[in-house]
Structure formats: C-alpha cells, structure tokens
Amino acid sequence: MARGANDSRRARKLLLAALQTPETLPALPPADWELLLRVARRARVLGRIESELARAGLLDHIPPRAATHLKAARNVIQHRKTLVSWEVNRLLWALQGIDVPLILLKGTGYLMAGLPPAHGRIFADVDLLIPEQRIAEVEERLLACGWFRTHIDPYDDRYYRVWMHEIPPLRHRERGTEIDIHHRLLPRTSHFKSDPEPLFATARPLADPRLRVLAPADMVLHALAHLFLEGDPDEGLRLRDLVDVHDLLGEFARDPGFWRELVARARELGFGRLLFYGLQNAQHLLATKVPPDVLQQMERDAPSWPVRKLMARLIPLALLPEHPDHPSRRAELSRWLLYIRAHWLRMPPLLLSRHLSHKAWLRLRGAKKRIDLAQLDLKQQ
Amino acid sequence: MIVADLNRREFARKLAGAGLSIRFGPFNLTIRSDLSSLATAAHELYAPYPVPETDAIHDFHVGVARPRSLRRWIRRQACFVVDSNRPFAPYTVEHAFPALEWGINWCVATRSHHLLMLHAAGVERGGRAILFPASPGDGKSTLCTALIHSGWRLLSDEFGLVRPEDGALLPLPRLIPLKNESIEVIRRFRPQAVFGPAFFGTRKGTVVHVQPPVDSIRRMHETARPRWLVFPRWTAGAPLSLQPMAKSEAFVMVAGNAFNYEVLDETAFRLVAEMVERCDCYALSYSDLAEAVAALDDLSPAADG
Numbered sequence: 253m254a255r256g257a258n259d260s261r262r263a264r265k266l267l268l269a270a271l272q273t274p275e276t277l278p279a280l281p282p283a284d285w286e287l288l289l290r291v292a293r294r295a296r297v298l299g300r301i302e303s304e305l306a307r308a309g310l311l312d313h314i315p316p317r318a319a320t321h322l323k324a325a326r327n328v329i330q331h332r333k334t335l336v337s338w339e340v341n342r343l344l345w346a347l348q349g350i351d352v353p354l355i356l357l358k359g360t361g362y363l364m365a366g367l368p369p370a371h372g373r374i375f376a377d378v379d380l381l382i383p384e385q386r387i388a389e390v391e392e393r394l395l396a397c398g399w400f401r402t403h404i405d406p407y408d409d410r411y412y413r414v415w416m417h418e419i420p421p422l423r424h425r426e427r428g429t430e431i432d433i434h435h436r437l438l439p440r441t442s443h444f445k446s447d448p449e450p451l452f453a454t455a456r457p458l459a460d461p462r463l464r465v466l467a468p469a470d471m472v473l474h475a476l477a478h479l480f481l482e483g484d485p486d487e488g489l490r491l492r493d494l495v496d497v498h499d500l501l502g503e504f505a506r507d508p509g510f511w512r513e514l515v516a517r518a519r520e521l522g523f524g525r526l527l528f529y530g531l532q533n534a535q536h537l538l539a540t541k542v543p544p545d546v547l548q549q550m551e552r553d554a555p556s557w558p559v560r561k562l563m564a565r566l567i568p569l570a571l572l573p574e575h576p577d578h579p580s581r582r583a584e585l586s587r588w589l590l591y592i593r594a595h596w597l598r599m600p601p602l603l604l605s606r607h608l609s610h611k612a613w614l615r616l617r618g619a620k621k622r623i624d625l626a627q628l629d630l631k632q633q
Numbered sequence: 634m635i636v637a638d639l640n641r642r643e644f645a646r647k648l649a650g651a652g653l654s655i656r657f658g659p660f661n662l663t664i665r666s667d668l669s670s671l672a673t674a675a676h677e678l679y680a681p682y683p684v685p686e687t688d689a690i691h692d693f694h695v696g697v698a699r700p701r702s703l704r705r706w707i708r709r710q711a712c713f714v715v716d717s718n719r720p721f722a723p724y725t726v727e728h729a730f731p732a733l734e735w736g737i738n739w740c741v742a743t744r745s746h747h748l749l750m751l752h753a754a755g756v757e758r759g760g761r762a763i764l765f766p767a768s769p770g771d772g773k774s775t776l777c778t779a780l781i782h783s784g785w786r787l788l789s790d791e792f793g794l795v796r797p798e799d800g801a802l803l804p805l806p807r808l809i810p811l812k813n814e815s816i817e818v819i820r821r822f823r824p825q826a827v828f829g830p831a832f833f834g835t836r837k838g839t840v841v842h843v844q845p846p847v848d849s850i851r852r853m854h855e856t857a858r859p860r861w862l863v864f865p866r867w868t869a870g871a872p873l874s875l876q877p878m879a880k881s882e883a884f885v886m887v888a889g890n891a892f893n894y895e896v897l898d899e900t901a902f903r904l905v906a907e908m909v910e911r912c913d914c915y916a917l918s919y920s921d922l923a924e925a926v927a928a929l930d931d932l933s934p935a936a937d938g
Contacts, residue, residue: 281688282688282689282690283688285690286690286691289690290694290716293716294716294717315690317661317689317690317692318690320692320745320747321692321744321747323746323747324744324745324746324747325746327746327747327896327897328746328896330898331895331896331897331898334898574717576694576716576717577694577717579717
C-alpha cells in the first residue's frame with residue numbers, strides 16, 4: 253500500500269513536471285520515461301508533450317524508444333485534425349443555403365480558430381452550438397446529406413431530447429465521423445442557468461463568416477464546465493481539459509482587458525465557483541500564471557472553508573492518474589464522488605436518482621456497455 | 634539473456650510479481666499474471682525470446698488477471714489488462730493464454746502509429762522478403778507457417794511493419810495462432826514444429842500456437858526489403874497457379890489491407906507506392922501446401938546461395 257502510494261506520487265510528479273517544464277525531459281532516466289509514457293497516455297497528453305518538445309527542438313534528445321510513442325501520438329492527432337477539418341468543410345457544404353450561426357465548440361473550435369490548445373490535442377468529434385429553434389432544420393438537412401442517427405435505445409433518446417443540452421450524435425454513413433449538435437452548454441436540468449442567448453451575441457466570426465467560436469471568456473468558462481461537470485466515473489476529471497484551460501488563459505491573457513472580462517462573465521453566467529476551482533487548480537498543478545488580484549477577487553466565489561479543504565484534496569486526486577500498477581481506492585473514491593457531484597449539478601435529485609437507478613438496472617441485467625473500437629483506439633494515444 | 638535462462642519457478646515468480654520482461658521484434662513488453670495455467674504455456678512457448686536489458690524502456694505493460702467484479706466468484710474468468718485498463722469482456726480462465734496473445738496484437742495495432750502497419754504475413758530469405766497481404770481466412774498464417782519451416786525466415790504472420798524513414802520491414806516474429814483445420818494441415822506438413830497446447834472453443838474456434846524457428850527469433854532485429862507481393866487464396870482442390878498481377882490492383886489491395894493507412898495519410902501512400910513499384914506482384918491460388926512452397930521457392934533461385 254505504502255509502496256503504491258509512493259509510486260503514484262512519483263507518477264504524478266513526473267507528469268506535472270513534463271507538462272510544466274518539458275525542457276527538462278532530455279535528462280530523464282529511462283525508468284522515469286517508461287512511467288511517464290504510461291501516465292501521459294492515460295491522461296491523453298502524449299501529443300501535448302510531443303508538440304512541446306518539437307517546439308523546443310528537443311525530440312532528438314530523448315530516448316528513441318520514447319520518441320516512437322510520441323511520434324505515434326502525433327501521427328494520430330494529425331490524422332484527426334485532417335478528419336475534423338474535412339468534416340467541417342462537408343458540414344458547410346451540406347448546410348448551403350441555410351443561414352444559421354454555427355459556433356464551433358471545444359477541440360473543433362480550437363482547431364479552426366488556430367488556438368494553442370489545438371497543438372498536440374486529440375480530436376474526437378465535431379461539436380457545434382446552434383440556436384435551439386434551428387435544430388430540426390439542421391438535423392433534417394444533415395440526415396438528407398449522408399449522416400444518420402446512431403442507434404440508441406428509447407430511454408437514451410429521451411434522456412438526450414428532454415434533459416440534455418445536445419441531441420443524440422449524428423454519424424456520417426461513409427466517414428464514420430460524429431457531429432454533436434448542442435443548443436446550450438449545459439443540460440436543461442442543470443443547476444446552472446445556461447441560457448445560450450448571450451453566447452451567440454458575443455461569438456467571434458472565423459475566416460469563413462458562417463463559422464464562429466465563443467468569445468474568449470466564454471470559451472474558458474465552457475472548458476471549465478466541461479472539466480468539472482462532464483465527469484466520467486472511471487476516468488475522473490480530465491487533466492486534458494485543465495491543460496486546455498491553461499493554454500487558453502496563456503493565449504487570451506495577452507489582451508489586457510481579458511481577466512476583468514473573464515471574472516465579470518463568470519459571475520454573470522453563474523460560473524464564479526467553477527472559475528475559482530479552475531484557476532486554483534490550474535495554478536497549483538500546471539503553474540498557470542494568474543494575476544494575484546484576480547485570485548484575490550475570486551475569493552468571493554470560494555465555497556465555505558470545509559468544502560474548500562475537501563475539494564482541494566478531491567480535485568487533484570481525480571485529475572491526476574495514479575501509478576498504473578497500483579490503482580488506489582482513494583483516487584477511485586474521489587473520482588466517484590466528483591462524478592456524483594457533477595451529476596448532482598446536472599439534474600435535480602429525483603431525476604438523478606431515477607437516472608442512476610436505470611443505469612444500475614442495466615448493469616445488473618448485464619447489458620453490455622457499448623464498446624466502440626474507434627473510441628478505444630483514440631484513448632490509446 | 635533469453636527467457637529460457639529462467640527456470641520454471643523464477644519465470645512464474647516474475648510473471649506473478651514485477652512482471653516478465655520480454656522482447657517481441659521492435660517492442661519491449663512487461664507481462665504479469667498470477668494464473669498458473671498461463672505460466673506453463675508461456676514458459677514453454679516464450680522460451681527462445683530475448684529479455685531486454687535492465688535499463689530498457691518497456692512499450693507495453695500487459696497481463697491477464699481475474700475480473701474485479703462479483704462475477705469472479707460465479708465463473709472462473711480471466712481479463713486481458715493493459716496498464717490498468719481492461720478493454721475487453723472477460724474470457725474463460727482456460728483461454729487466458731490466447732487472450733494474452735491476442736491482446737498483445739491489439740496493443741501493437743492500436744498504438745504503433747509511428748509505423749505503417751500492413752495487415753500482411755511476411756517471410757524473408759537472402760534479405761529479400763515476400764509479403765502476403767490478405768484478409769483473415771485467406772490462409773496466410775498457414776502458408777507462412779509452412780514457409781518458415783521450409784527455409785524462410787519469419788517476419789510476421791500478421792503485421793507488415795514498415796518503417797516510414799526508409800521503407801524497411803521490421804520483423805515481429807510472434808507465435809503463430811493456427812486455427813481449426815490449419816492445425817492438422819501443419820501437423821502433417823511439419824510434425825517436428827513446436828506446437829503449444831490446444832485451446833478449444835475460443836472466439837475463433839480451436840487455436841494452437843506454433844513457435845517460430847529459433848533462427849527467426851534470434852534475428853528479429855534484422856530488417857528486410859520487400860521484393861514480392863503475393864496475394865494467396867486457398868481453395869479446396871484448386872490446381873496451383875501463380876499469376877503475375879497488375880501493380881495498380883496490388884496497390885489497392887495493399888493499401889486496403891492496412892491497419893493504419895489513413896492515419897499515416899500521404900506518408901502511407903508514398904510507402905505503399907514505392908513498395909509496389911519495387912515488388913513483383915502475384916496472385917497465388919493453391920490447395921496443396923508443398924506445391925505452394927515449391928512455387929514460392931522458385932521465385933528466388935538466385936538468392937538462395
């Protein structure tokens with residue numbers, strides 16, 4: 253047990269050092285490289301480490317065997333970028349003649365806007381935000397142009413349509429790529445008010461005027477919402493999402509008005525607490541540069557002292573991978589607690605208990621979790 | 634050092650403890666398992682494989698373990714584990730060894746995107762290789778097993794690993810899993826080959842692993858150049874025929890049978906184009922293994938030395 257805890261500490265230290273100071277990696281001994289590759293794969297940041305080393309011209313200064321893993325990750329990422337850009341191109345083709353604002357979210361947005369998180373980041377699907385009243389029209393057009401509704405059971409379909417912030421994913425018949433169409437950033441049932449109107453008002457157009465991305469402050473807040481509210485009981489909170497936040501903050505902070513805007517917008521949208529947690533953890537784990545006065549201001553949004561203490565322990569445990577040979581009960585519990593918390597914030601208690609008992613019933617009956625080989629393949633990078 | 638340098642006890646202790654370190658072609662692996670049935674088969678079949686140096690980086694950390702859920706008390710099962718993930722449904726405990734072998738291939742196929750991975754068997758003689766790109770069921774494993782017990786060196790029965798930097802083929806001489814009818818065919822063709830235990834009723838029917846000849850394992854670091862592309866098809870009672878094939882057709886079949894042609898994009902196109910350009914391409918139809926081996930031997934009389 254003690255050995256497991258020590259090994260996990262070593263694994264976390266290696267991972268954070270690789271993200272904060274990649275220039276020190278050439279001095280890493282082989283045994284540390286081996287562990288770093290394993291935890292970086294689990295946290296899905298192999299591509300990020302590769303892009304940082306490439307930028308510093310250090311790829312030839314690391315063990316060749318480690319370099320093969322990074323190169324493999326880079327090749328997959330490059331391929332996914334091609335797929336996602338092409339999918340956006342096809343989307344514009346399919347929606348010709350329909351005048352609807354298309355906001356590209358998350359990875360798709362970073363890629364098409366050329367923002368730093370796109371370097372070394374894996375891209376899964378295309379994520380879109382469009383006004384709710386236009387969804388039927390867009391969905392119909394896509395179904396006519398080669399996309400289809402992925403097969404899901406009636407419960408899941410209802411789950412999406414009635415409670416969620418997106419419709420069930422559409423997949424292209426030949427290319428297999430998925431498009432997630434959102435009409436708001438958070439579920440309808442969420443504790444947070446998630447009126448999408450203000451997002452459309454401030455979105456920024458890209459080179460193709462039909463495409464937009466969220467305004468800088470909104471983009472950071474969306475990345476934080478994704479980090480803290482879309483947990484997964486096995487994976488925990490995604491460190492990858494915190495790295496996105498770190499990169500976005502670094503980029504946007506070059507505009508002197510950004511921080512003031514961010515704090516104001518967070519409070520306006522009811523995301524003050526999320527921003528507090530996000531800045532604390534980004535600074536603590538990734539050494540993100542946050543102006544002291546911003547941190548001071550955010551104290552107003554902090555939770556009560558005991559909750560604050562508890563979250564300060566739970567969040568890093570759920571964010572950081574353990575040593576892969578010594579999975580720890582404590583980290584597992586943290587992930588599970590934060591998953592329950594995320595769900596708690598997603599839906600009111602009665603709905604939540606109904607939803608979770610439905611899922612438990614499925615598991616009891618031995619219903620197979622859908623195993624998507626393509627997705628497994630992505631998780632390998 | 635090779636695995637055979639460890640006695641059965643040391644081998645089992647490593648497997649159940651920190652992990653057995655072993656090298657398969659370009660990959661270093663750590664394998665862990667506390668299932669004794671698996672240790673027996675693995676100790677025998679992995680014996681000639683090298684053990685990486687102590688400070689080597691291991692590429693994959695795999696193993697086979699009992700399921701974590703309550704089901705472990707109901708049925709005796711075994712899960713393939715990579716790092717701490719269990720990507721597949723449990724197998725019955727008797728199939729732990731084929732599960733491990735199959736899982737390792739899955740790791741190679743899903744992670745090695747620094748290489749172009751063709752779905753092809755490959756053998757070599759005199760530095761020149763024959764690749765057999767084929768879909769499962771076309772009998773490439775059987776043909777390949779016959780060839781490596783007839784003077785050819787095994788590159789792989791499954792993966793044509795192409796290094797993008799120079800187009801060289803990297804050998805990955807793993808155990809060859811023969812299925813169903815091919816087991817008897819090879820037992821008759823080369824009774825002295827090293828066969829593992831038979832696993833009945835797996836997801837692919839009966840499986841028996843054949844150990845590659847020791848020479849193929851010892852020379853797993855020697856790369857080869859592709860010289861022939863042969864597309865095999867076994868048909869019961871068919872007369873032997875080895876017909877030249879149009880390069881354009883060969884290109885489509887090689888590219889279409891790759892694990893990651895799309896991932897490597899332009900690089901993959903260039904590598905396959907160069908390979909097809911350099912190779913003589915044939916369609917092989919056969920029913921008798923000995924005849925097929927003789928016909929392929931005739932492709933390279935000059936290189937035999």
